Amino acid sequence: MTQMPMGAVPKKKDEKLKVIGKSNGNPKKLFYEVKRNYSAYLFLLPKLILFTLFVAIPVVWAFVLSFQKYKIFGSEFVGFANYIKVFESDAFRIALKNTLLFTVVTVPFGVISALVLSTLIFELGKVSQSLFRSAFYLPTVTSMVIIAMVWRWMYNYDFGLFNYVLGWFGVGPVNWLGQSSTALWALIIMQCLIPFGVGIIMYLASMGSISQSLYEAARMDGASRFKQWIHITIPLLKPTTLYLVLLSTIGSFQVFTQIIMMTGGGPGSATETLVHLIYKTGFRDFEFGLAGAQSVVLFVIILIFSVIQFRVLRHDE
């Protein structure tokens, strides 16, 4: 693999908005250019129609909605009232805090464990490499719904695996998901124990593209394997690491499935997260305007990370 695995980042050469052909400023020529290329527009048409209806309009609408009190006939413009409500409500603050804690623990853990695991895997032969890669990626292709269902059982108070294993050490049964002091941590532990399959695959691909001559030179200087790892491997994997950190941070801010399948945000609001709160506000309480404002705030948070990702990666090309 010679190419660095990169995120969805366009190549530099497309960056400039070139004006095509010689139609510059000449309406007649422009019309001619459009007519000559009618087939290109036809090829684009299906995507453009779908995109407009189900992406573009909803995106704009989401912003409009956040300034409205939604009614089926004649929505009312309410200015920043929804946003004020968002920031004044305890529910949002708690959801934000929970989501942050979830992210701050699970993202570094996931990325570091992916780095360590892929380093170990990379030492092995070809067959064992692909075997372990598959073993760690398989849970990633399985629906989170399924994984959440099993974990809910593993956390069961009476006959779950966790309490059984704790019993070996004489630690009393813990009501993992049933009490607010442990529920969020139970979800965090679960996330940490699901291998970061995407990370492992991308790290392995990047490690394969590091030139062996670097290691050879280091060996000549008598550097130990561990030193080689610290001083060569890790620095050269930095772009991949950054990409993975941002990818999983963005993903982590959207955590939802585990919540609704395992705790429903409870007990109380101990495991409430941003997306689950949006879901509840919008589709249980049908407060569309408020849910819209919550979504916009979530969007801004994620956008910050996306922009960082975009910049960092573009500099590396």
Place this chain on the structure above:
Amino acid sequence: MKKKPLDRLNKLIIFGLLTVFAVVSLLPLYWVFSTSLQLSSYQSQDMERPVSYVDSNPPKMYPMGIPLYFKHWGEAREAAKAGDAKEEEYHRDMMDHIVSNSFGSFKNLFKKHDVGKWFFNSIYIAVVVTIGILLIDSMAGYVLAKKKFPGRNLIFWIIISTMMIPGQVTLVPLFIMVGNLGLMDTHWALILPDLSMVFGVFLMRQFMYSIPDELLEAARMDGASEWRTFWTVVLPLARPGLAALGIFTFMNVWNSFLWPIIVLNTSELYTLPVGLKTLQDANLASFKLLMSGAAVAAIPMIIVFILFQRYFVKGLTLGGVKE
């Protein structure tokens, strides 16, 4: 060029460590299958009451039907040797009971619940969306990569800029939109928004760049129409990209959950993840049944993964994947 190989002991240690981690990571999946086949009711001659191994403490790590089946099989053979026909029949009956009980929840799922329908819905929606995406996105990606026409860059940038917007942001407006179009609680409410995802346009455009212009030129010289060129020259060359995109689309649609639970209300229309949720909500007690449902939902993805593994790797390293 060669890495210095590790000595055997170190290799063994690494192998052992990785095996432990792999077991931990695969344990939940193993648990699904093991529990779905767990014996939920068993009573031998010397037991006062039937026992269930599904929620026993300590938990049983493998389907208990397997050792018990062989136990009865052995005893049936001994009884046959001793000429005790009654005893032999008892053990034969027990063997039948063990088999039918172990696989019983799968039968129940399809008989008493709509799992058959959910499975069909999931398959057909995933297939329709995948085929649709492959066609629509490769058409768009092709002209965006290979044709020069006014507005090309503008269109591309508008489409790409929405890649950064998480799906949850448009949840509410999309809900209203789908309602206004009269699509609520239909499969169109899932299919159309899925077909609008933009990741594929980006991926296909990157891929189409690598197709040499000379080939397209040659096709044009031969008098092939635009569509014919696309169909017979471009698409075959883009096959690896199409495979990667197809697999990720299938996986995303198969596992999609948040949007389907919002727009679907009728059990007959559910996809598997939505169905599983209602099953869990309604059926707290029967873990065996739940895990059988989970197994039914997991198996197709596992098969797809095993068959197309290398495209997963390719797709991941080609461009980031949207969860």
